Amino acid sequence: MKTFLSATLSIGLATAASAQTLLVQVKPVGSDLWGYADNKGEMVVPPTYKSCFRFTESGYAAVNDPATKQGGFINTKGERLKTEVSDFELIGGLFQTDVQGFACGLAPVKVSEKWGFMNTEGKLTVPAKYDKVDAFDGCHTVVEIAKKKYILSSDGKESPLADANVVDVKSFVDGLAPFVTADKKHGFMDGDQKVVIPAQFMGVGYFSDGLAWAKDAGKKVGFIDKSGKWVIEPKFDAATDFDPVSGMARVKSGDATFYVDKAGKEMRVSDATGMEAFRDGLAEGKRGDLIGFFDKTGTWVIEPKYQGARKFKNGHCAVKQGELWGILGAGAEVRCYQGYGVGEVIRTLFEAQRDFNSESRVLYPSAEASLQRPLHPALRIARWRRNEPLPRDPFEELDITIAHALHEGIVHRRYLLAFLAHEVVRDEPLAHELLA
Numbered sequence: 001m002k003t004f005l006s007a008t009l010s011i012g013l014a015t016a017a018s019a020q021t022l023l024v025q026v027k028p029v030g031s032d033l034w035g036y037a038d039n040k041g042e043m044v045v046p047p048t049y050k051s052c053f054r055f056t057e058s059g060y061a062a063v064n065d066p067a068t069k070q071g072g073f074i075n076t077k078g079e080r081l082k083t084e085v086s087d088f089e090l091i092g093g094l095f096q097t098d099v100q101g102f103a104c105g106l107a108p109v110k111v112s113e114k115w116g117f118m119n120t121e122g123k124l125t126v127p128a129k130y131d132k133v134d135a136f137d138g139c140h141t142v143v144e145i146a147k148k149k150y151i152l153s154s155d156g157k158e159s160p161l162a163d164a165n166v167v168d169v170k171s172f173v174d175g176l177a178p179f180v181t182a183d184k185k186h187g188f189m190d191g192d193q194k195v196v197i198p199a200q201f202m203g204v205g206y207f208s209d210g211l212a213w214a215k216d217a218g219k220k221v222g223f224i225d226k227s228g229k230w231v232i233e234p235k236f237d238a239a240t241d242f243d244p245v246s247g248m249a250r251v252k253s254g255d256a257t258f259y260v261d262k263a264g265k266e267m268r269v270s271d272a273t274g275m276e277a278f279r280d281g282l283a284e285g286k287r288g289d290l291i292g293f294f295d296k297t298g299t300w301v302i303e304p305k306y307q308g309a310r311k312f313k314n315g316h317c318a319v320k321q322g323e324l325w326g327i328l329g330a331g332a333e334v335r336c337y338q339g340y341g342v343g344e345v346i347r348t349l350f351e352a353q354r355d356f357n358s359e360s361r362v363l364y365p366s367a368e369a370s371l372q373r374p375l376h377p378a379l380r381i382a383r384w385r386r387n388e389p390l391p392r393d394p395f396e397e398l399d400i401t402i403a404h405a406l407h408e409g410i411v412h413r414r415y416l417l418a419f420l421a422h423e424v425v426r427d428e429p430l431a432h433e434l435l436a
Contacts, residue, residue: 022038022039022314022316023036023037023038023044023045023055023076024036024037024038024039024316024318024327025052025053025054026043026047026325027047028043028047029324031047033047033048033049033050033066034047034049034050034051034052035047035048035049035052036052036061036076036078037327039316039327040327041326041327044076044078045074045076045077045078046078048066048078049063049064049065049066050064050065050066050069051063051064052064052074053101054101055076055101056101056102056103057102058101058102058105058120059075059076059120060073060074060075060081060101060102060107060120061073061074061101062090062100062101062107070086070087070088071088071089071090071109073101073102073107081120081122082122083118083122083123084122084123084124085109085111085118085124087111088109088110088111088118089109089110090107090108090109090110091108091110091133091134091135100135102120103135103136103137104136104137104138104139104154105119105120105154106118106119106125106126106136106154107135108133108134108135109124109128110128111124111128112128114128114129114130114131115128115129115130115131115132115133115143116128116129116130116133117133117136125156126152126156129145130143130144130145131144131145131146131147132144133152134171134172135171136154136172137171137172137173137174137175138172138174138175138176138191139153139154139191140152140153140154140172140175140177140190140191141171141172142169142170142171142172142177143158148160149161149168149169151169151191151193153191159193161193162193163193163195165181165182166179166180166181166189167180167181167182168180169189171206172191173206173207173208174206174207174208175190175191176188176189176190176196176206176207176226177189177190177191178204178205178206179199180199181199183199184202185199185200185201185202186199186200186201186202186203186204186214187199187200187201187204187228188204188207188212188226188228196226196228197224197226197227197228198228200228201214201215201216201224202215202216202217202219203215204224205239205240205241206241207226208241208242208243208244209242209243209244209247209262210225210226210242210262211223211224211225211231211232211242211249211262212224212241213239213240213241213249214230214234215234216234218234220234220235220236220237221234221235221236221237221238221239221251222234222235222236222239223239223242223249223262231262231264232260232262232264233264235253236251236252236253237252237253237254238251238252239251239252240277241277242262243277243278243279243280243281245278245280245281246278246281246282246283246295246296247261247262247296248260248261248267248278248283248296249277249278250275250276250277250278250283256268257275258275259275259278259283259296261296267296267297267298268298269285269294269298270298271287272285272286272287272294273285273286273287274286274291276311278296279311279312279313280311280312280313280314280315281295281296281312282294282295282301282302282312283295284309284311285304286304287304288304289307290304290305290306290307291304291305291306291307291308291309291319292304292305292306293309293312302328305321306319306320306321307320307321307322308320308325309328316328
């Protein structure tokens, strides 16, 4: 059986003003190809693609044709978007685990070794002339020509970095982008390059639910608001972003992993290991070797009984029982479950499955979820190149794998930043050296 190599978040399309169509990428048992199923487990788009990715609010998802291996876009009926250029590539995540689709009506595409942006009518409205690009957020993005960075707006207007002391700008999230100065201090700017938070931190994350983690001069982590003020004082060794639904963030202090709310109140789960960050109101944890989910009070809402799981999204997630994946609902009050209770698997049909889609918001790939798939064996050579033994710790192997992948140009830098933000990459000196 082929294992599921990707865990990304997807966005679906509302079919009516009061209804949503929830879709999930699946690979049926016995098939080598991927398609889409609804929350009842019924196939909506037949498995005809080598790989398929998340729907965005545009109503389109990126797919790869199994014969030509070319990129393209389909709607929720499986109809392909007609494009004025037929041969193009898409921005891929770590080992193509996620592909950036449309945001602000534009999708990054690579044509003849240069990057541009295509609109939802299939037209290349921003010419392919950039060496590097990122996906739009807040209708702004960062692009690069000849190692010179620009801020590009969705209307095609580009502006070079105005401050010569700014040496790098990260991805825009929630309208703000972290930037780095020549003295390696971090701050935030908006799409017009207005400095919203001056560069004063040793590292920062991205804003979520109004807060972002930041690292002080003593390399302790706390949380700041959009004015740059400490809301939760820096006293942790590591932290993840806040989950807007639960209002919780995972933090680490010494050997202890626990959670804090936006007021800084701690919540610890005594009977769980392998505790993940909250997503959509629930956090994954283990009791023994089995996986379940607990809420912000630390109460097990779904008892640990699964061999594998993805993150919750829109009240659903994929879980593994035995050798197959099924669809899990978070509560019986959701009508689409048709009577299935809390923690019940609606149907177990698929050999592989990703996370559920909705039009609610566009989210970036989950660093933690990506850990649930095996690493590319060929990239073990990175450790060998450093004259070090192959690690037994999978997290340590991931450190080396990501660094090598970035160095070889097969993974976009935003994904390394995502892993750094989630305290997965522990080899920070190597990672930051590659980012320099």
